[in-house]
Amino acid sequence: xxxxxxxxxxxxxxxxxxxxxxxxxxxxxxxxxxxxxxxxxxxxxxxxxxxxxxxxxxxxxxxxxxxxxxxxxxxxxxxxxxxxxxxxxxxxxxxxxxxxxxxxxxxxxxxxxxxxxxxxxxxxxxxxxxxxxxxxxxxxxxxxxxxxxxxxxxxxxxxxxxxxxxxxxxxxxxxxxxxxxxxxxxxxxxxxxxxxxxxxxxxxxxxxxxxxxxxxxxxxxxxxxxxxxxxxxxxxxxxxxxxxxxxxxxxxxxxxxxxxxxxxxxxxxxxxxxxxxxxxxxxxxxxxxxxxxxxxxxxxxxxxxxxxxxxxxxxxxxxxxxxxxxxxxxxxxx
Numbered sequence: 001x002x003x004x005x006x007x008x009x010x011x012x013x014x015x016x017x018x019x020x021x022x023x024x025x026x027x028x029x030x031x032x033x034x035x036x037x038x039x040x041x042x043x044x045x046x047x048x049x050x051x052x053x054x055x056x057x058x059x060x061x062x063x064x065x066x067x068x069x070x071x072x073x074x075x076x077x078x079x080x081x082x083x084x085x086x087x088x089x090x091x092x093x094x095x096x097x098x099x100x101x102x103x104x105x106x107x108x109x110x111x112x113x114x115x116x117x118x119x120x121x122x123x124x125x126x127x128x129x130x131x132x133x134x135x136x137x138x139x140x141x142x143x144x145x146x147x148x149x150x151x152x153x154x155x156x157x158x159x160x161x162x163x164x165x166x167x168x169x170x171x172x173x174x175x176x177x178x179x180x181x182x183x184x185x186x187x188x189x190x191x192x193x194x195x196x197x198x199x200x201x202x203x204x205x206x207x208x209x210x211x212x213x214x215x216x217x218x219x220x221x222x223x224x225x226x227x228x229x230x231x232x233x234x235x236x237x238x239x240x241x242x243x244x245x246x247x248x249x250x251x252x253x254x255x256x257x258x259x260x261x262x263x264x265x266x267x268x269x270x271x272x273x274x275x276x277x278x279x280x281x282x283x284x285x286x287x288x289x290x291x292x293x294x295x296x297x298x299x300x301x302x303x304x305x306x307x308x309x310x311x312x313x314x315x316x317x318x319x320x321x322x323x324x325x326x327x328x329x330x331x332x333x334x
Contacts (some may be wrong), residue, residue, distance in 0.1 A: 002043040011035060028237060045217040061091045062307060063116035065107050067099050067124050067151070072278050072297050073250060074122065075147065077255040080300020090310050097124040105135045117311045118145040122305050123153055131194050145310040149303045151195055159310060160320045161303045165196050166324040168292045169203035172274050175327070177211050179234060180272055180334050182244035186214065188232065188252045216242065220252060228252065233259040247275035253287045257332060273332040287331030294325050
C-alpha cells in the first residue's frame with residue numbers, strides 16, 4: 001500500500017505538502033495539488049483511517065438509532081443520512097431500538113465508547129411513553145453531540161430536525177372542511193402517545209374547533225395487527241355519518257379506504273380520505289390515497305449535515321430545523 005512518505009519521495013516534496021495537497025489546503029499551489037492527486041490516483045493511494053483518527057481524535061463515524069426500518073419513513077430517512085454522510089466522508093453505524101427503552105439504552109452505550117463522533121436518533125416509543133430519557137442526557141453530558149429527528153424530546157437540549165406535524169394536519173383538515181364541505185371528520189390514530197402523534201391530533205382538533213365541528217377519534221393498537229381492519233370496519237359501519245377520514249400514520253388511511261369500499265362507500269363522493277405517506281404510497285390503494293408527504297430523505301440529509309457541523313464546532317448553537325411537508329391530493333378527495 002502506497003504511503004504519504006512514498007508519494008512525497010516520488011514527487012520530491014515534503015510529506016506535509018503531500019498531506020495538505022490531498023486535503024485541498026489553500027497553502028498549496030494549484031499545480032502541486034494536481035500533481036499530488038494525479039500520482040495518488042495512479043498509485044491507488046488510500047489514506048490511513050486509523051492514523052487519521054489518532055491524529056484528529058475523530059472516528060469519522062456517526063451512530064444512527066432508529067425505532068424500526070419496517071416503516072418506510074425511517075427507511076427513507078436512513079437513505080438520506082447515508083447519502084449525506086458519504087458526501088462528507090463519514091461512515092454510519094445503524095442500530096434499531098425496536099421501539100424499546102432497553103435496546104435504545106444498549107445501543108447508545110455500545111457506540112459511545114469512541115466508536116462514533118455523534119448520534120442521530122428518533123426516540124423509541126417506550127422511551128417517550130415512559131418519559132425516560134436520562135440515558136440520552138448522559139450521552140450529551142459526556143460531550144458527544146446528539147441530534148434528534150421526527151420523534152423528539154423537547155426537554156432535552158440538543159439540535160432537532162422535525163416535521164411541521166401540527167400545521168400540516170391543520171391544513172389538511174381545513175381543506176376537508178372548507179374546500180369539500182365535510183362536517184363529520186374521523187381521525188384514525190395508532191401513534192397518539194408519541195410526540196408526533198400528539199401534535200397531529202392537536203392540529204386536526206384545532207381546525208375542527210375553528211369551524212365549530214366535533215372531531216371523532218378512533219384510537220388503535222400500535223401493533224397494527226389484523227384486528228385494526230375490524231375496528232375501522234365496525235366504526236364506519238356504526239357511524240354512517242362520517243364523511244372524511246384523516247389518518248395520522250402511514251398505514252391506517254389505506255386500511256380505511258379498503259374498509260369503506262367494503263361497506264359500499266364511494267370514495268371520494270361519500271367519503272374523503274387523507275393519510276401520511278411517502279412518494280409511492282399513492283400506488284398502494286385504489287383510489288389513490290391523498291397524503292401528507294413528509295420529506296424523509298431531506299430530513300435525513302439535513303440531520304446529517306447539522307450533526308457534522310456540531311462535531312466540527314463544539315460551540316455551535318443548538319438549532320431546531322422544521323422541514324415543511326407537502327399535501328398531495330390524489331383520487332381519495334374531491
